[in-house]
Amino acid sequence: MTTQTIGNGAQELTRLYQDHHPWLLKWLEKRVQDRLQAEDHAHDTFLSVIAANETSNLHEPRAYLVTIAKRLLVNHWRRATIEQAYLERLAAYPEQKAPSPEENAVILETLREIDDLLCQLPAKVRKAFLMAQLDGLTYAEIGRQLGVSDRMVRKYMAQAMLQCLLAGF
Template sequence: MPSPAFAPETRDRIAGLYRDHHLWLLTWLQRRHHFGDQASDVAQDTFLHAILRPQQIAGLRQPRAWLSSVARGLLIDRYRRQKLEAAYLRALAQLPEAEAPSAERQLMLLETLMQIDASLDGLAPKVRMAFLLSRLEGLSYQEIAARQGVSLSSVEKYMSKAIRHCYQLSLEP
């Protein structure tokens, strides 16, 4: 990936943010989240976020609050990805060997699952689960209502929200 061209003041702002706060962020991640070797990766990803979105750091008054917020979001994303990958690997392990997809197909399926997960980010847990039960497991709204312990009209509202959310995502450039 070619490095983006920045105005000198933007480049200086990003370099200053890194110089002044990288060690602090790394220490914060190691102490607060006990991630050890992952802490440096998350710290680097946090600063990559700053590089890719320089407009967000233009007027930062509390850079450490912003950095910790971005890092926390990245940690949540990593945790969700790990949980999703573990669930996927458990499901694969239950397949008879003859039906198991190739390694290439497994990677493609996992990437698709990650995209679906990212697309559904921001939905309430019950809305998200209703959508997944409907679309991935093929359950009827009545079956989803029984499984979630909610009314049929609640499931209909959940599905409406989820479908609207997905439609709005499809309109984004």
């Protein structure tokens, strides 16, 4: 990896894209095994760079791009896992009870929104909430697994539920 400094502005952003897009695309292709998906992730990576507006004095552009791309891949794989779990449960429903394609789209979008919301919570708060809601664990069981008191689990749950309420869930 070569060290080079990238300044701010449209010219520097263009140079960053021209110098590193082909390399990033190959890097992503190795990980996702799909050219179109790799192109989407490369595009999203550069959109994140633009949104972050942090290209001034960027000494390790490849490391910076890989960090962003890895985060995007993890989010993609996590969402794909959530969607797959939903679709597997849906397949178990009798056909007459299955939601329509429109309802399916709304449900999947809601799951994505909930996932985004949960990702904003501190790790222990998110884990406690998921253990209670998905695994049906008691606060005492959650506390033992997380190594915290029941009282702390109650605080975590209150924090998570407040965020859900504020987000309209």
